[in-house]
Amino acid sequence: MRIDLARMQRRLDALTTPALGGTPAGGMNRLALTDADRDARDLFVAWLREEQLDPRVDDFGNIYGRRAGSAPALPPVLIGSHLDTVPGGGRFDGILGIVAALEVVSALNAAGRETRHPIEIVNWTNEEGARFTPAMLASGAVTGVFAREWVYARTDRQGRSFGDELARIGYRGDESARLGPIAASLELHIEQGPILEAGGESVGIVEGVVGIRWCRVTVRGQSAHAGPTPMTARRDAMVAAARMVVAARDLARARGDFNATVGDLTPTPGVVNVIPPVVTFSLDLRGRDDTTLEAVVADDLRKRLDHIAAEEGVRYDLAVEWSVSPTPFAPAIKDRAEALCRARGYSVRRLWAGAGHDSQYLARVAPAAMLFTPTIGGLSHCETEDAPWPDIAKAADTLLALAVELADDGEP
Amino acid sequence: MRIDLARMQRRLDALTTPALGGTPAGGMNRLALTDADRDARDLFVAWLREEQLDPRVDDFGNIYGRRAGSAPALPPVLIGSHLDTVPGGGRFDGILGIVAALEVVSALNAAGRETRHPIEIVNWTNEEGARFTPAMLASGAVTGVFAREWVYARTDRQGRSFGDELARIGYRGDESARLGPIAASLELHIEQGPILEAGGESVGIVEGVVGIRWCRVTVRGQSAHAGPTPMTARRDAMVAAARMVVAARDLARARGDFNATVGDLTPTPGVVNVIPPVVTFSLDLRGRDDTTLEAVVADDLRKRLDHIAAEEGVRYDLAVEWSVSPTPFAPAIKDRAEALCRARGYSVRRLWAGAGHDSQYLARVAPAAMLFTPTIGGLSHCETEDAPWPDIAKAADTLLALAVELADDGEP
Numbered sequence A, B: 001m002r003i004d005l006a007r008m009q010r011r012l013d014a015l016t017t018p019a020l021g022g023t024p025a026g027g028m029n030r031l032a033l034t035d036a037d038r039d040a041r042d043l044f045v046a047w048l049r050e051e052q053l054d055p056r057v058d059d060f061g062n063i064y065g066r067r068a069g070s071a072p073a074l075p076p077v078l079i080g081s082h083l084d085t086v087p088g089g090g091r092f093d094g095i096l097g098i099v100a101a102l103e104v105v106s107a108l109n110a111a112g113r114e115t116r117h118p119i120e121i122v123n124w125t126n127e128e129g130a131r132f133t134p135a136m137l138a139s140g141a142v143t144g145v146f147a148r149e150w151v152y153a154r155t156d157r158q159g160r161s162f163g164d165e166l167a168r169i170g171y172r173g174d175e176s177a178r179l180g181p182i183a184a185s186l187e188l189h190i191e192q193g194p195i196l197e198a199g200g201e202s203v204g205i206v207e208g209v210v211g212i213r214w215c216r217v218t219v220r221g222q223s224a225h226a227g228p229t230p231m232t233a234r235r236d237a238m239v240a241a242a243r244m245v246v247a248a249r250d251l252a253r254a255r256g257d258f259n260a261t262v263g264d265l266t267p268t269p270g271v272v273n274v275i276p277p278v279v280t281f282s283l284d285l286r287g288r289d290d291t292t293l294e295a296v297v298a299d300d301l302r303k304r305l306d307h308i309a310a311e312e313g314v315r316y317d318l319a320v321e322w323s324v325s326p327t328p329f330a331p332a333i334k335d336r337a338e339a340l341c342r343a344r345g346y347s348v349r350r351l352w353a354g355a356g357h358d359s360q361y362l363a364r365v366a367p368a369a370m371l372f373t374p375t376i377g378g379l380s381h382c383e384t385e386d387a388p389w390p391d392i393a394k395a396a397d398t399l400l401a402l403a404v405e406l407a408d409d410g411e412p
Helices: A005-014 A035-050 A095-111 A137-142 A148-153 A162-168 A195-199 A237-255 A290-312 A331-344 A358-362 A389-409 B005-014 B035-050 B095-111 B137-142 B148-153 B162-168 B195-199 B237-255 B290-312 B331-344 B358-362 B389-409
Strands: A055-057 A063-067 A077-082 A119-124 A184-190 A203-209 A211-220 A258-261 A265-268 A278-287 A315-324 A348-353 A368-373 B055-057 B063-067 B077-082 B119-124 B184-190 B203-209 B211-220 B258-261 B265-268 B278-287 B315-324 B348-353 B368-373
Touching (some): A005 A389, A035 A095, A095 A119, A095 A184, A137 A358, A184 A358, A195 A203, A195 A348, A203 A331, A203 A358, A211 A290, A237 A278, A237 B237, A258 A290, A265 B265, A331 A348, A331 A368, A348 A368, B005 B095, B005 B389, B035 B055, B035 B063, B035 B095, B063 B095, B077 B095, B184 B358, B195 B203, B203 B331, B203 B358, B211 B237, B211 B290, B237 B265, B237 B278, B331 B368, B348 B368, B368 B389
Parallel strands (some): A077 A119, B077 B119, B203 B348
Antiparallel strands (some): A211 A278, A258 A278, A265 A278, B203 B368, B265 B278
C-alpha cells in the first residue's frame, strides 16, 4: 500500500489550472465562494465519486466524503484541508492537504485495504478568511465557535454575504450533513516558513498552533510644522512609533519565545511637512503559551514602550484587540507520527505552527494533529510558493500510515 | 506716529469671524478662492478704500493698494502677506501680516506722514498651497517662477481649476495690475515655531528661508507570514524603515545644522499578519545651505541607511523629488531692522524661517526681509495657534519704522 506521487501531482495540477484560479505567474487567485472555488469543488466532488465516496455538503458548504470502515458505526478518522486561497497566493497552501487526503483514500482503494473506523475526507469552506473574515469560518462553525446566522451574514468588500454566495455557487447544503463525532483529525499542510528547509527535515510534526495577540498601539505627540520646529523641541509620534517598532522586534529576537510583527502603520495626517501628532500601528504577537504572551504585553514590552514614550515626550496606548490561546495538538498522535517517520527513516522535526489552521478548531472536538512539509525559501501566500515533491511523498506516506493506524486502533 | 494695537486686534477679529471661515474652536478654515476667501478679500478691499488706497487686482487675484509717495514715480516699498489658511489652521498665519501691512498705512494716514517712495500693500493668492499646489503660487507667478496657463490649470481635489475659481469669486483681474518694480519687500509673520518664545524675544529678524529637499525612501524586503517566519529569518521592510526614520532624526539632532522629518510612511500591503515587503516614507530635510543638504543626502545619511539596509537584509532607494535652495534675505534690511529694535529696547533675535513664505519669491526681484513675532507654544497650522499681542505691537511698530526708513531712503 503506497501513495502514488504522480497521481498527487496530476491532481494538484488539475486543481490549479487557469480555469480554477491559476495565475500566469504560477500562483493562485481562488477566493472562497467564487466561480473558481465552485469549479474546484466540482472537481473535488467528481474525484470523491470516482473513489466511491458519496459526497455530502453541509450548510456551510463543507464537502465530506466517507470511506466506510469494517465497523461502520464507529466515528471516522477525518483528513482534510481547504481549496480556497488568498489573492496572489500559491498552489500548495491548503490544496496540497486536499490532494493528500484524497491520496489516502485512493491508496487504500487501490490496495483494497479495509480499516476498522471509517475514513472521512473534507474540504473546509473559507479557511483563508481573505474574502469573508475571520479565517477558518466554516470549520469554526461546525465545531461550535460561530453561529450560523452570524456566519451567513459575513460580507465581503462588495457587501455580498457568505450565505448568498454559498447558495449562488450551489454549495449551500444541509445541516444534517455536518461533521458528526470523529475519532481523530489529521491535516497535511505546507509549513509556510523556513524551519524544515533550514534543518533539512522532510516531515514536520506540528506541536500545536501558537497563541496570538493582535494589539493596536496609538502614539500621540504634538503636531508641528516640519520647518520651524527645531529637532530638540519635538514630540514626534512618528519617531516614537518607529522606535517602538524596533523595540518590539528586538525584544522578540532577544527573548526567542515569541514573534512580533508590525504589518500596518498609519501616521495622521500623513503629510510630508507635518510632524505627525498621531501614529497607530498593529502589533501581531505569537507565542507557544499564554503566560509568555501575557508577560510580554503586560510587562517586558510595556516597559520598553514606556521608556520610549517618556524619552520622546509622547503618550501611547496599547490595546489588545484580538486574543487566541495556543492550541497544542494531541500528544499521542504526534508520538505515533514521529515513530512512523523514524521507522521509515524520514528525517523529522517537531515545530509549532505560527499561522492558524482548521485543525485548531477540530482540536476542540477530537484528538487532532498536523503534518508539515518543507516550503521552499519559507515563502507562502505568494505566487512563488513551492514545496519539494520528494518531501511531500514522505509526508503523504506518513499521513497514510498514520490514518490507517488510527482507523484500525480507534484510539490515538 | 504710532501703530494702534486695538485697531489691529479689531481687524484681525473682523477677518476671522465665522462668516469668513472662523471655526468654533477658534481656528480658521479659509482655503484659497472659496466663498470665505472672497468675503475676506471684500473686507480687505473695503479697508483699502477707507485708507484711500485705490485697490488693484491682477490676473492671479493678488490685491494691491498703493499709498502715493512724494516722488510717486519711484518704485514702492511693498508690504504684504496672505488671507488664505490651511484647513483647521489658525487666526494669525498670514492674516496678521495683512493686518500689520494695513496698520502701517493707517498709522501713516493718521499721522499725515508722507514718504518719498510709495508704500504698496498686498494680499497674495493661495500662499498655503492647501487647495492648489504648490504653495506661494501667485507670488511665484508674478516673480516669474510659474507661467499663467500652468497656474490657471492647477486643480483642487474636486478637479476645479485655479483659473475658474478665481473668476467665480470675482477676483480674476488684469495682467496690467501685476506687481511692478519695487524698492524693497517686507512681511510680518508669526514664527510658527518655539524659538522666540523660548528665548523671550519679542521680534525675530529672519535671516532667510531654509533650503528644502523632499525625498522619498522606498525599502524593499521579503514578504512573509507573521506566524511561521522566525524572527531570525526575516527581511522586514517595516523594521528597516523604522530604523531609518530614527537614524534620520538622530543624525539631524547630532549634527544640529539641518532638520529631518518623516510625515508620511506607508507599508504595503499594510496587513496585520504580513511582514511588509515594501515600505515607503517621505523625508523632509531642511537646512541653511545647500552644501549641508547635499552632504547629508549624499553622504552622512546615506551611510547610515546603507548600514541599516545591510543589517536588515533589505534594499532601499532614496530619491530627491523636490529641491529648493535656501533664500537669504537682504543683509542691509536685516541690519536696519535690528538697529530699529535695539534703539527701541525691543528684545530681538535673528533666526531662520523653516517654512516657505511669499517673501522668498519677492527676494528674486528686490531686497526682501521678514519680521517674526513669537508663537505661543510654537504651535501653528492648528486651531489653537496664538501669538502674544504685546510682542505683536513691537513687531508692528518695527515694521512701520522700517517701512518709513526704506520708503524715505529708497535704498535698503
